[in-house]
Amino acid sequence: MTISADHTAPGTAQAQPGPEQAEDIYLPGAAAEAVRKFGITAEDYMLPARHQIQMVDQDGNLKHHSEQGTEPGHEYPLPGDHELLTAYAQLVIGRRVNDQNSALVRQGRMAVYPSSQGQEACQVAAALCLAEGDWMFPTYRDAVAVMARGVDPVQAMTIFRGDWHGGYDPLEHKVGIQCTPLTTQLLHAVGVAHAAKLRGEDTVVLAMCGDGATSEGDFHEALNFAAVFHLPVIFFVQNNQYAISVPLAHQSVAPSLAHKAVGYGMAGERVDGNDVVALLAVLDRAVKLAREGSGPLLVEAHTYRMQAHTNADDATRYRQDSEVALWTARDPLSRMRTYLAGRGLLDDDGEARIAEKAESVATQLRNGLGEDVPVDPQDLFRYVFSSPTPQLKEQAALLADELARDAAGAASTAEASE
């Protein structure tokens, strides 16, 4: 594999290889290439760049290349206009979905909703960086990313309406069911990637988790397995600063979460999680490198959960309004709108078309989640195993009998009162 020409850092191509280029240490493909090409050490390749990658500032201005936080071995080309426009449309839809679901929760039509408001850029980039056939393993907070992968909006919200199953078919969409036991899904991502690699397929798997979740044991096990087996898994951490009420400082005193990568022998990068341009640049390259055989990568996105953890949470107990205001100014949508409009890529018509699309998704959600889905009590037993055991058949019959007697009782009461 090679690090593509479009990633070359200007002015560094002739740099001399460092002493770490010893033949006897094993380096994953991209690291070895970076050592050769940019004359940086393997550690410098694996460690995140000194600053987070940011391309469009919070006022919607494209930053000068020299100020984007890139370095030799950490170079990211600007995504194409078409990708940016698609991303913007998805941002608007994602925000609309977050607003709509929060309203549905207030109306009692959804049981719970862990909103990704403020994190839409992460949601959208996580979905758009993948190709068809790639897999995603999302958390409970990633419903917008799941939708952006093509899952039907109502199906994506099935869990949150309190239904008993995950809604969509993971095999059809190549999207795991949104996972609640923190970081357990990262290992499933590793397994899917490992199976694909054994069959010689070039599937890339994106595995998502939050900042707090990085303290879990499965986070460590998954990163280590992916690195040791050299698997094309991108670990995408949305650092929204809090795990429910607990700030990141109580989870980790590492210089950054992206710094954890080097301990596993993989590359880590941090990126402005409210800048969809930078996110796409970093994730697109990560997917490319992973697909080319460079092994896993860790990407940490700095963002903020604008709403409470879920509707059941009271964020005023643990964070200041002033902090929230700081992040309101860093909104991922408004900066992208300013940037695209400034470049002449987005006009009022375009904006209106996107708003219309977002509104139709919101309508779909209102209609879909407003409907009462009839439940079949026998579904309790149907899918525990591929076919029910004699014990489950017995219990199913017991429940059926109980319900039949209830129904008969109700019918005779109705008759008597006629």
Place this chain on the structure above:
Amino acid sequence: MSPSITTSSEANGNVSSATARAAASAAATAGAAGPQPVTMAKALNTAMVHAMQSDKSVLVFGEDVGKLGGVFRITDGLMATFGEQRCFDTPLAESGIVGMAVGMAINGMRPVVEMQFDAFAYPAFEQIVSHVAKMHNRTKGKVKLPMVIRVPYAGGIGGVEHHCDSSESYYAHTAGLKVYTPATAADAYRMLREAIDSDDPVMFMEPKKLYWSKDLVDLERLREDYEAKADRGTSMEGRAAVARSGTDATLIAYGPSVPAALAAAAAAAEEGRSLEVVDIRTIVPFDDETVAASVRKTGRAVVIAEAHGFASVSSEIVARVQERCFHYLAAPIRRVTGFDVPYPAPKLEHYYLPGVDRILDAVDDLQWED
């Protein structure tokens, strides 16, 4: 990397491997050698060899399962025979092993993973309970997890602390897991083949102390029988075995306690008492029919298990028998189980394990004089 693995499992809608199976079966017929003394370890190892020959999506991994062949040598030779892609060592992380197996099973493989010891499987508990057991249900049956988690379990080998636990009740209590535990070499072969071919996840509990016990077995013959009847018409799942027939009382046992039950029955026969021994074989699903038929016939029952009795598989069996056989019982059902103490060290293990004398005492208590 060259893709040496091409055949996918059937579970999640992939290609069938029936052809490979038929070919392997034909090849096996040639050198049949008749029944030989075979250890349970050899039977388990051979079951994996045959499964890996029959279906390329079968993978074996865990801790020290490669070059070493596992600390109990159950995976001996698999890496040499099938290569490092199909049998390999993982980093030391049980949750990682099981979690990765879940992902592989989602993506077309049939992983068979080894937990090095019963008491070291607990780091994987969250994956087992929250995902292995629930995936099929929470995806409405769309995602099947055809995976086997092999656990060397229970006592009797003089293991120091943390090397012997009777952990079967944790798994049996978890809805969505099948729990198999063989007591003979022949059953071990057949049951592991079935577990590997099952579209449901199976906790395969291997009684460590029986690894080196031998039975007269013709493994090639077992292979032919199994592969010819791949329709599962004769499946051992949910089928208890009557390991010894008798008329006076039923001893109900599984896995490591079956030999103790058989020894007790032999000793009782010398005293003129005829005991039937039922080997449960698969704890989940449970064979109520065979167990109840035996107890109805004899009218008396003793349940034997190494695990602590409190809130255990043995208490479940007593409850089920009582519900089904109350009017046939001449005496309350007795249990002979491990005491409710942490699994004892080798110096005390002897006092803890259900043995022939304790079983016979329980039998004597079954109100014979009424």
